[in-house]
Amino acid sequence: MTESNCAITYSAKDYKSETKPVWCPGCGDYSVLSSITKAFADLNLEPHKTSVVSGIGCSSRIPAYTTTYGFHTIHGRALVVGAGLKLARPDMTVLVAGGDGDGFSIGGNHFLHACRRNVDMTYVVMDNRVYGMTKGQPSPTTEPDWDASAMAPPGGTGMTPFNPLAIALAAGANFVARCFSGDPNGTAAVIAEAIKHPGFSFVAVMSPCITFREEQREWKNVVRPSPVDSTTDAAQAAKRLMTDDGFNMGILYRGARVPYSPKGAGQATIGDLEAEFAL
Amino acid sequence: MTQNKGVSGSVSLAMCGSGGAGVMTAANMLLDAAAEAGYYALFGRSSGPQIRGGEAAAIVRLSPEPVTSVDDTTEILLAIDWQNVQRFAAELPLDKNSVIITDPTQGEVPEVMAKSGARIVELHMKDLAKEIPGGRPNMIALGAVAQLIGLSVDVVCEVLGQSLKKKRADAYEASVAAVKKGAEAALSMGTTKQLGKLAGEPAKRWSITGNEAAALGAVRGGVRFCAAYPITPATEILEYLSSALPKVGGTFVQAEDELASINMCIGGSFGGAASITATSGPGLSLMIEALGMATASETPVVVVDVQRGGPSTGIPTKSEQSDLNIALYGLHGDGPHLVVAPNSIGDCLMTTQWAVHLAEMTQTPCIVLSDQSLGQSRTIMPVPADVAFVGKRLTVTEALPEGQVYKRYANTASGVSPMAIPGTLGCQYTADGLEHTETGLPSSQANDHSTQQDKRLRKLTGFEYGDLWATVEGEGDIAVMCWGSCVGAAREAIARAAADGVKARLIAPRLLYPTRPDVMAKALAGVKKVLVVELSHLGQFHRYLKGEYDLPAEIQQIKRGGPLPIRPNEIHSRLLSMGK
Numbered sequence: 098m099t100e101s102n103c104a105i106t107y108s109a110k111d112y113k114s115e116t117k118p119v120w121c122p123g124c125g126d127y128s129v130l131s132s133i134t135k136a137f138a139d140l141n142l143e144p145h146k147t148s149v150v151s152g153i154g155c156s157s158r159i160p161a162y163t164t165t166y167g168f169h170t171i172h173g174r175a176l177v178v179g180a181g182l183k184l185a186r187p188d189m190t191v192l193v194a195g196g197d198g199d200g201f202s203i204g205g206n207h208f209l210h211a212c213r214r215n216v217d218m219t220y221v222v223m224d225n226r227v228y229g230m231t232k233g234q235p236s237p238t239t240e241p242d243w244d245a246s247a248m249a250p251p252g253g254t255g256m257t258p259f260n261p262l263a264i265a266l267a268a269g270a271n272f273v274a275r276c277f278s279g280d281p282n283g284t285a286a287v288i289a290e291a292i293k294h295p296g297f298s299f300v301a302v303m304s305p306c307i308t309f310r311e312e313q314r315e316w317k318n319v320v321r322p323s324p325v326d327s328t329t330d331a332a333q334a335a336k337r338l339m340t341d342d343g344f345n346m347g348i349l350y351r352g353a354r355v356p357y358s359p360k361g362a363g364q365a366t367i368g369d370l371e372a373e374f375a376l
Numbered sequence: 377m378t379q380n381k382g383v384s385g386s387v388s389l390a391m392c393g394s395g396g397a398g399v400m401t402a403a404n405m406l407l408d409a410a411a412e413a414g415y416y417a418l419f420g421r422s423s424g425p426q427i428r429g430g431e432a433a434a435i436v437r438l439s440p441e442p443v444t445s446v447d448d449t450t451e452i453l454l455a456i457d458w459q460n461v462q463r464f465a466a467e468l469p470l471d472k473n474s475v476i477i478t479d480p481t482q483g484e485v486p487e488v489m490a491k492s493g494a495r496i497v498e499l500h501m502k503d504l505a506k507e508i509p510g511g512r513p514n515m516i517a518l519g520a521v522a523q524l525i526g527l528s529v530d531v532v533c534e535v536l537g538q539s540l541k542k543k544r545a546d547a548y549e550a551s552v553a554a555v556k557k558g559a560e561a562a563l564s565m566g567t568t569k570q571l572g573k574l575a576g577e578p579a580k581r582w583s584i585t586g587n588e589a590a591a592l593g594a595v596r597g598g599v600r601f602c603a604a605y606p607i608t609p610a611t612e613i614l615e616y617l618s619s620a621l622p623k624v625g626g627t628f629v630q631a632e633d634e635l636a637s638i639n640m641c642i643g644g645s646f647g648g649a650a651s652i653t654a655t656s657g658p659g660l661s662l663m664i665e666a667l668g669m670a671t672a673s674e675t676p677v678v679v680v681d682v683q684r685g686g687p688s689t690g691i692p693t694k695s696e697q698s699d700l701n702i703a704l705y706g707l708h709g710d711g712p713h714l715v716v717a718p719n720s721i722g723d724c725l726m727t728t729q730w731a732v733h734l735a736e737m738t739q740t741p742c743i744v745l746s747d748q749s750l751g752q753s754r755t756i757m758p759v760p761a762d763v764a765f766v767g768k769r770l771t772v773t774e775a776l777p778e779g780q781v782y783k784r785y786a787n788t789a790s791g792v793s794p795m796a797i798p799g800t801l802g803c804q805y806t807a808d809g810l811e812h813t814e815t816g817l818p819s820s821q822a823n824d825h826s827t828q829q830d831k832r833l834r835k836l837t838g839f840e841y842g843d844l845w846a847t848v849e850g851e852g853d854i855a856v857m858c859w860g861s862c863v864g865a866a867r868e869a870i871a872r873a874a875a876d877g878v879k880a881r882l883i884a885p886r887l888l889y890p891t892r893p894d895v896m897a898k899a900l901a902g903v904k905k906v907l908v909v910e911l912s913h914l915g916q917f918h919r920y921l922k923g924e925y926d927l928p929a930e931i932q933q934i935k936r937g938g939p940l941p942i943r944p945n946e947i948h949s950r951l952l953s954m955g956k
Contacts, residue, residue, distance in 0.1 A: 116817060145801045150643070160806040161817060166798040167806030168646055169818075170639065171669045177603075177636040181643025181651075182798070184627050185601045189647065189798055210632040359629055361622025367596055370620055374582040374592070376411050376756070 107141055109134040116161050121229075125278035125304030126156050129223050132278075132302075133192065134163065135285035140292060147190045150179035152199035155230050156223035156304070159194050173204030176211045176220060183218045187360060190292060191218040198228045201237040201259045208261075212268035215296040217356040221288060222261065222299075223278070225306035225313065233309035246309075261301050262349065263338040266331060271296030271352040273334065274327075275345065277320040278304040287348055296356040316344075323347035383868060385572015386439035387525045388447040390468045391517060393456035395429025398514030403434030405518055407583075408539075409532040410438045410756070414578025415571065417756040418443050418721075420749065422467050423693070424460060431460040433468065438525070440572040442758055444720040445864030448945040450474055451569045453494070454521060456501055456513050458483035466940055470494045475568050477520065479513070497565045504557050510550035511557075519558025526570040529559045580759045586718070586750035587612035587654075589725035589760075590680050591620065594652045596725070597732030598767035599678070600626035601649035603640035605633055605659060608692040609748040610682035613654035634659035638666040641677045645670075646807055648797035650732055650767045654680040657699050658689065660743070664706045667741045669809040671711040671832065674785065674795070676735035676742075676769065680728060683747040685938045694939030695748035697860055697911040700920060703743045704889055712833045714742035715889040719847055719863035721755040727886060729765050730844060736767030738835045739792060745888070747911075749861045749941060772796040772803050783814040787827050791834035836890040845887040848899045852879030854954055855900060858909040859884055859917055862942055866909055869947035878955030880907075891924040905930040905954055909947055913937035 112134035120126050137147060147165040151157035153172035160167025166189075170178045179193035200208055200222045211220065226243075228234040234248040237259035244253045265273050272294040276284040284302060291298035303320065305313035327348035328334050334350035391406075393399040400421065407419050418437040424430035435450075437443055450468045454477040455461050470476070470492035478485050479501045490496065499520055501513035522532045533552045540548035584592070591613045594602075602621060604614045618628040627644070631637035634655055641651035655663065660681045670677050683699045685691030703715045714734050718727035728744050735742040772794045776782055784805040786793040796803030810818040811825050819825075847863060849870075856866045863884045870880045883899050885892075900906075906927055910917040915935040921927060932954060934946055 145804055146799055148798055158818075161808075164804055166796075166804050168643070168673070169806055169808045169810060170642075171665055171809050174635060174639040174666065177631070177639040178643035178646070180629075180636075181601070181603060181640030181645075182647045183643075184603075184629060184640070185644035185649040185651070186647035186798060206632055207636055210636065359622070360627045361625050363623035363625055365623040367624075370592060370595060370623070374584045374588070375759070376581045376583055 107138050107144070109138040112137045112144060112163050112165065114162055114164050118162055119158055120155060121308045123307045124155070125225065125306070126159070126223050128278040128281045129156070129221065129284065129302050129304050130159060130162055132281045132284035132288055133194070133221065135281070136288035136292060139285065139289045142190050146188065148182060148192070150182065150191060150193045151175050152195045152204060154196040154199045154228070156194060156196040157199055173199055173207065175199065176204060176207040179218055180211065180214065180216045183216050184359065187358060192221060192292065193218060194221045194223070197222060197224040197226060197238045198236040201261055205237070209264070209268045211297055212265050212270040212299070215269065215271055215354050215357045217296055217358070219288065219291045219298045219300065222301050223304035224261070224301055225304050225310060227306050227309045229306050229309055260338065262299070263335065265299045266335055266338060266350055269354070270299045271354050272298030272348070273350040274300045274348040276300060276302045277316065277346055278302055279317045279320070280346070283346065290348060294351060296352070296354050320344045320346055323349065327351055329353065383439055383441060383443055385441070386437055386443060386447060387452070387569050387571045388437045388450050389452040389454070389521060389525070390433050390435050390450050391454050391456070391521070392431065392433040392461045392464060394431050394459040395426065397456040398512055399432050399434055399456060402514040402518040403436055405532065405535055406521060407436060407754070407756070408535040409522065409527060411581065411583055412535055413528060413531045414574050415440060415756065416442045416581065418446065418753060419755070420753040422464055424463065431463065433461070433464045435468070438571055440574045445868050445944060446941050448943045452477065452521060452524060453489070454517050455479070456482065456517055458486060462486035462488050465489055475565070495566070499561055501558070504561065505554055508550055508553045508557065510546060511554040512551070515551045515554035516558035516561070519555035520562040520565070522555070523559035523562035524565060524568050529555060581756050582759055583754060583756050584721070585612060585752060585754045586721040586724040586746060587682065587752060588616050589721060590654070590718070590728040590744065590746060590751070591616035593725035593728035594678065594732055595620055595624060597729040597765055598650045598736065599652045599732055600624065601641065601644035601651040602627070602653060603629040603631045603637040603644070604653045605631050605637045605655070607656045607659050609684055609752050610654040610656050610680065612751065613680060613682070634662040635666065638663040638677070638679065642666060642670050642675050645675050645677050646798070650676070650736055652678040652680065652732070654682065656682050656684050656692070657686045657702070660699060660702060664702065667713065668707045668709060668711050670741040671707065671713050672809045672811070673807040674739040674793070674832070675807065676739050676767070678728070678731045678735050678742050678744060680744040680746055682751040683745060691939055693748065695861065695911065695941070696938030697747060697862070698913065698916060698937065699745060700888070700912065700916040703745055704920060710829060712836050712890065713740055714738070714836065715745065716742060716887055717745040717860045718750060719860060719884050719886060721750050721753055722757040722760055724750055725760050726763055729763060732767045733765035734839070736769045737792070738839055739769065739795060740835060745860060747861050770794050772800050776802055781815060784816045785812060785814050785828060785831070787814055787831055790838055791831040841887055841892070845885065845892050845895060846899060847882060847884040847886065850879070850881040852881050853902055853904040854878070854880040854907065854951060855883050855903040856880055856907045856909060856947065856951070857883045857921060859888065862909045862911060865942050865944045866947055868944040869951060872944065872948045873951040873955065876952060878951050880951050888920070893925060896925050900927070904928055905932070907932050907934065907947070907950060907954060909934045909942055911936065911938050911942060
């Protein structure tokens with residue numbers, strides 16, 4: 098094996114492992130995997146200096162399908178494992194990936210604090226508005242009247258869906274975008290922009306689960322590019338997010354907050370520390 | 377009862393008062409003066425539930441020899457005032473040899489304390505302080521106590537000078553005058569127990585709390601990453617690391633909760649940084665799932681649990697040894713991991729440093745079970761040994777030959793597999809909490825499960841832990857078996873029993889998991905009776921010993937929940953009856 102060589106040009110397939118995904122045929126996550134690997138290739142990231150960290154769920158299986166370093170963690174904790182890696186190793190590119198249940202339900206508190214902490218990493222959520230791995234229960238982003246689940250009451254949960262982008266913005270995320278898995282090239286371009294953007298970047302990808310939410314096949318007919326360009330004005334972005342129908346795609350907000358980076362540069366010795374306790 | 381020679385010269389005292397009375401200031405000055413004079417000490421505090429202010433008791437034991445346990449009784453109890461001080465009655469045992477110093481203008485001695493038979497002496501601290509411009513009652517108290525126990529008043533004034541002279545010359549002069557006035561007043565109080573004379577020149581010593589010691593031990597062991605969430609009584613570990621880690625090029629993060637703190641540590645460790653977090657029982661409960669992931673993914677990490685009274689929120693400010701079960705058995709699945717326990721304030725340093733070493737060497741999480749009485753007490757102790765443990769993880773250092781696949785979870789003889797730190801070329805792998813193959817791919821196959829289970833256990837059972845696995849001292853056919861903060865009292869009780877002709881040995885495991893059946897059998901050779909001592913209402917340590925080791929048939933127990941410490945006389949008297 099040769100040493101790292103900057104002259105190497107990587108293509109998307111260099112980031113795809115030979116492991117066959119567990120996903121169902123037609124799952125949107127295949128396309129998101131392609132978008133992520135294409136974004137890595139577009140940025141020519143070295144696979145050994147890149148890491149994909151995930152939680153639990155269908156989409157969280159993704160690290161093993163890449164050739165980067167990966168960590169398939171536990172349910173809801175991907176963002177904090179990813180943050181720990183990035184804070185200890187600022188030289189690594191860290192992409193955290195997962196689903197709506199993992200990120201917004203069991204991991205919801207970490208989502209809020211990841212947005213406000215602003216560690217320089219990218220969070221890609223494959224949102225299919227359902228728990229797929231456990232065979233179809235309502236998630237935080239599920240429509241209130243969806244009741245085609247053994248665990249949902251007749252008529253649905255009645256609960257207002259979580260609006261991840263508005264919440265990310267309110268919690269201080271530095272980059273907010275919405276994509277559709279049916280547009281892999283567009284999604285790849287947005288993910289590449291997100292990785293390049295300093296601080297915490299959040300990319301919500303609508304990724305249909307045609308097994309438990311067959312009606313999501315229709316998404317391809319209703320999504321559209323956002324009619325307006327991305328903004329650096331959080332108030333404008335908030336208004337747009339609170340008033341759109343959820344099907345406008347694109348980068349919606351780019352902030353300019355300085356990333357959180359607490360690593361010390363001190364060179365004290367152990368002896369220096371011990372001296373404080375000596376009488 | 378006979379006391380052993382080592383601590384016969386010690387004096388135990390307590391200073392109490394309401395918030396703002398300056399009790400802690402006076403006690404700290406006393407401690408500093410004793411340190412300056414060459415003595416050793418233990419210093420604990422107890423306080424009411426208020427966030428700021430409120431009644432407080434400083435509990436001090438001074439000694440010409442190192443001390444690691446509280447004594448049986450309080451020789452001097454001084455109260456600047458008596459507001460709510462009766463709350464501390466159970467923590468401040470008195471007897472007819474004790475002296476209670478009271479200011480008659482500040483209330484009556486509470487009945488619960490007066491009935492002990494202690495001699496009551498009046499000292500008009502408030503009025504005497506008023507005679508000095510800027511004088512304060514706590515400094516009158518300081519002078520009186522120093523005089524009574526035979527600690528040089530000149531040294532007390534010297535210490536006052538070190539802390540006050542430059543900054544506040546007027547306060548310094550008023551304090552010196554008050555200390556001298558208090559000392560003068562003490563001359564008419566009769567005799568009390570005197571602090572023993574030092575043999576020779578003062579040794580080099582440290583002043584440190586158990587929480588500071590644990591934190592310093594972590595840094596000495598190579599820790600460079602800490603993410604943590606504040607919790608009593610562990611917060612001082614985090615406060616120390618938040619300033620110390622950046623000084624050595626490390627990283628400290630305050631996380632949003634304990635789930636975040638342990639998982640950030642696991643992320644940092646995956647990235648190659650030796651990592652630690654500290655918490656107490658409620659936080660450990662939240663961290664357990666992640667510790668299972670660290671076990672399965674073979675990611676080293678250290679968690680210090682500074683135990684407090686439980687269950688649930690329990691008694692946050694006071695000690696107990698009741699997190700043993702969750703530390704040993706809390707993980708779901710068969711998840712072999714390390715559990716160690718320091719047995720003195722000073723040992724918090726070595727044991728935490730060792731924990732980092734063990735975790736890194738075996739790529740396994742390690743729980744350090746400290747407790748409030750170790751963590752939040754200060755000691756003046758001998759300079760700790762410069763142990764050489766620095767976490768050394770087996771990593772991939774050379775590029776793999778062309779075409780060879782990196783096996784993160786290779787089934788090696790020792791069970792430890794070389795870990796590729798992200799950034800290492802050609803060794804990319806996915807760490808996983810799912811059961812996996814040797815290369816790290818998810819697997820639900822029976823043979824992969826058994827291979828990886830064997831490997832994870834073998835890393836721990838095959839490791840050479842050396843003599844540090846336990847403190848084993850003395851001989852005799854009675855063994856006192858205890859752990860953690862009970863060890864100091866047991867050691868003192870065994871010494872007293874020896875003076876009474878009853879021989880007993882001390883067996884105190886520092887390594888609680890994995891168990892060491894062979895070396896324990898050697899430690900127990902010839903033992904006919906065992907006395908198990910612990911601060912757990914359910915007797916968790918007793919159950920652990922019975923479940924994991926072969927013990928002699930005759931077992932007695934001293935067990936109760938916290939927060940009152942088990943004192944040497946309880947163990948001593950039981951040893952005398954067992955030795956008959």
